[in-house]
Amino acid sequence: MLVVEYQNNDVVAYPSGEPVIFSPVPSAVTIGSFDGVHRGHRSIIARMNAIARSRQLRSVVVTFEPHPRRVLSASASPSPLVLSTLDEKVALLTSLDVDLLFVIRFTDAFAARSSEDFIVGVLVKLLCAKSIIVGYDHGFGRNRTGSSETLLHLGKEFGFDVEAITEVKIGNEHFSSTRIRKLLESGNLSDANQFLGYSYIVSGTVVGGDQRGRTIGFPTVNIKPSDPQKLLPHSGVYLAMIELDGISYKAMMNIGVRPTVSQGNEKTVEAHIPGFSGELYGAFLSFRLLVYIREEKKFATIDELKEQLEKDKKTVELYNE
Structure with a gap:
């Protein structure tokens, strides 16, 4: 094209x-x-x-x-x-x-x-x-x-x-971009994807982070969307797919303010890609959001966060598209 x-x-x-x-x-x-x-x-x-x-x-x-x-x-x-x-x-x-x-x-x-x-x-x-x-x-x-x-x-x-x-x-549902925005903002990814006809895309450039994920065994890529007006869906943990070097990987993506490790209010995007090891800084990545796993929450300790991340990872690994 x-x-x-x-x-x-x-x-x-x-x-x-x-x-x-x-x-x-x-x-x-x-x-x-x-x-x-x-x-x-x-x-x-x-x-x-x-x-x-x-x-x-x-x-x-x-x-x-x-x-x-x-x-x-x-x-x-x-x-x-x-x-x-x-x-x-x-x-x-x-x-x-x-x-x-x-x-x-x-x-x-x-x-x-x-x-x-x-x-x-x-x-x-x-x-x-x-x-x-x-x-x-x-x-x-x-x-x-x-x-x-x-x-x-x-x-x-x-x-x-x-x-x-x-x-x-x-059915009796009208198609509109406005309707899809509301579904995504409310966390109804399943219906949003049905209206879209594909899995919602979140893409952007990999930027540097605080590397806190590496210290607890969950290294992440931090994504900066190319357009600041891009709609980021309801805060929470998502199961996503990404293709790297021709290979498809499942990923666990967090969209939100990371309340356990951050005091800020800015919504961020980060993803852990099990099974992938390599340098991605500066790369432009495109993720497809398949499933909304859970709400974002603040944990009392880092150990509690790590325990939940292990559960999220298992959910991702067991998923069959």
Whole structure:
């Protein structure tokens, strides 16, 4: 999958920022934030890919970075934490056989563009859209005034067709990134993963820690997420999976404030990877969260903590995915 960024009317390569030669190619296009790339998003992308294949078009996902709400609500209510960083979104979309990911750097200036200006200037002239596929409730352009009706009207003038995908549900449950955020924040990882269609991802760079885990036989890697707005789920201990050098390892991950050994309030991420020995400082790691094991708690002594960690490790070792 080719990934490019659209910045100040220029198209550059991601992540290098180098200029690229970008020519219009007849395309099937879908547009959205796609935060989490959940099962609702995947149904839209699958339909776009099917149309692209049947008509020999390039398949294109147009998305925004940062999440538009982080720009539009910057001076109002706090913006939502994101389910997927841009790197995670790239990896998730790569697995869906998309030809091109077109990342628009979302700014106040871009937000001020009218829906018609966006459709004609970007989707038609730059991407050569011949088919545009959107969700049932899609809105875009200044104040989200653009809709599927706007697209249908302009499609007749500029030669593209439009398809709005009906809502996808699990039972009577609505799909939304907001719903998934609430599930993760409450510790309901199982339902969150069902809505996502995959195990929630926590990724970032390995940074130095206090190495306290080594002294009690549980060395950990400390993870700094690449985006400070990445949603870290409910504090506790998780069973996770990670691939290192082509080998899959189970891991026990702690997300929280480590109350037994720390007085701070900052939420941290650390993982113990049984069976792996090697240097990981500076590496970018991606963990999949499979099971929520237990709440984080403060133990009276380090020995009590170590005893519980042994139980957590056994839970991890006995798990079969």
